[in-house]
Amino acid sequence: MERRGLLRVALLLCLLAVCSGRELTSKHNPSTTIYNSTLAKILVEYAAAIYTADLTQLFTWTCARCGDLIKGFEMIEIVVDVENCLEAYVGYASDINATIVVFRGTQENSIQNWVEDLLWKQLDLDYPGMPEAMVHRGFYSAYHNTTLRDGVVSGIQKTRKFYGDIPIMITGHSMGGAMASFCALDLVVNYRLDGVRLMTFGQPRIGNAAFASYFKTYLPHAIRVTHAHDIVPHLPPYFSFFPQKTYHHFPREVWIHNVGLGTLMYSVEKICDDSGEDPTCSRSVTGTSVRDHIYYLGVSMHAEDWSSCRIVMDYSKLQYQMDLNGAAIRDLGSHL
Ligand SMILES: *[C@@H]1O[C@H](CO)[C@@H](O)[C@H](O)[C@H]1NC(C)=O
Ligand SMILES: *[C@@H]1O[C@H](CO)[C@@H](O)[C@H](O)[C@H]1NC(C)=O
Numbered sequence: 001m002e003r004r005g006l007l008r009v010a011l012l013l014c015l016l017a018v019c020s021g022r023e024l025t026s027k028h029n030p031s032t033t034i035y036n037s038t039l040a041k042i043l044v045e046y047a048a049a050i051y052t053a054d055l056t057q058l059f060t061w062t063c064a065r066c067g068d069l070i071k072g073f074e075m076i077e078i079v080v081d082v083e084n085c086l087e088a089y090v091g092y093a094s095d096i097n098a099t100i101v102v103f104r105g106t107q108e109n110s111i112q113n114w115v116e117d118l119l120w121k122q123l124d125l126d127y128p129g130m131p132e133a134m135v136h137r138g139f140y141s142a143y144h145n146t147t148l149r150d151g152v153v154s155g156i157q158k159t160r161k162f163y164g165d166i167p168i169m170i171t172g173h174s175m176g177g178a179m180a181s182f183c184a185l186d187l188v189v190n191y192r193l194d195g196v197r198l199m200t201f202g203q204p205r206i207g208n209a210a211f212a213s214y215f216k217t218y219l220p221h222a223i224r225v226t227h228a229h230d231i232v233p234h235l236p237p238y239f240s241f242f243p244q245k246t247y248h249h250f251p252r253e254v255w256i257h258n259v260g261l262g263t264l265m266y267s268v269e270k271i272c273d274d275s276g277e278d279p280t281c282s283r284s285v286t287g288t289s290v291r292d293h294i295y296y297l298g299v300s301m302h303a304e305d306w307s308s309c310r311i312v313m314d315y316s317k318l319q320y321q322m323d324l325n326g327a328a329i330r331d332l333g334s335h336l
């Protein structure tokens with residue numbers, strides 16, 4: 001009798017484990033091979049750190065956002081395109097033995113304005129070398145047609161020269177996620193680098209269905225993390241009645257949202273299907289929240305100052321090697 005009781009308890013525990021394993025990504029869930037939530041918690045902190053206004057703090061890795069999970073990081077290069085107010089950094093993460101590449105999101109006057117503007121973005125550029133693939137020229141150019149591309153690639157090459165052929169983890173939040181995506185694809189297609197991994201947070205759509213399909217071929221393990229009602233992943237809009245003409249996300253989305261009520265609320269990381277536009281993920285809710293856009297995995301993505309391009313104001317404090325295009329590439333070691 002005693003025995004049977006125990007067995008029943010064991011069985012019940014097993015069932016509970018199976019059930020929760022399906023919802024929450026537990027160790028025994030095969031989805032951990034698709035989405036690594038430990039890695040996500042690390043990368044989101046790197047993505048947040050780039051919103052630090054003071055570049056000295058960022059460079060010396062003493063910023064308030066240079067959080068607990070990401071100690072032991074060595075900055076290799078901060079790339080700033082002063083003219084276009086864009087920023088990225090490249091460095092080495094000793095605890096995960098990887099190159100980290102982070103792009104900064106929008107710096108326009110207010111995030112609300114930027115979001116409104118996203119409603120009207122056209123698919124207005126043929127992606128080079130990929131028939132039928134169309135992308136948004138603004139997002140494409142922010143990476144390809146500014147000094148960011150050269151700066152980031154040179155930072156990656158330096159890091160790999162020092163530390164060997166380690167994985168390259170590319171991340172970014174919001175528009176930084178869009179640029180991170182173009183960068184990852186560029187590194188695989190044009191630079192033929194291996195070990196390129198992409199995980200973005202709250203990024204907008206960047207291309208059409210044909211583009212998404214190429215993207216999936218080249219970066220089959222890419223992850224787009226979305227959060228609850230975050231408005232940005234809903235933009236530019238997806239029109240299901242024009243499947244060939246509309247913007248279309250690349251896979252794979254991981255939608256983080258709360259379920260339950262009141263004190264029984266808990267957070268679920270839903271691994272979405274490989275279509276890029278899983279109707280049961282963030283598309284199942286209306287994208288109405290700017291607040292959900294600013295918080296990812298409990299980390300605030302709020303820029304210290306949205307109102308101006310602080311990079312320009314701060315850069316006089318540091319000595320940069322300015323190139324003719326207005327890019328400021330931090331000269332390593334010259335005054336630290
Ligand atoms: C997830 O990522 C962490 C940090 O990079 C790593 O230590 C761990 O082994 C990874 N887990 C899986 C299942 O790949
Ligand atoms: C890149 O910039 C140049 C000069 O501003 C411009 O003529 C060209 O059309 C841009 N290319 C793309 C793809 O936007």
Ligand SMILES: *[C@@H]1O[C@H](CO)[C@@H](O)[C@H](O)[C@H]1NC(C)=O
Nearest residue numbers: 094097098163164165166167
């Ligand atoms: C990091 O990875 C590279 C390439 O796999 C390897 O050669 C190197 O020994 C690793 N470094 C550390 C500190 O684990």
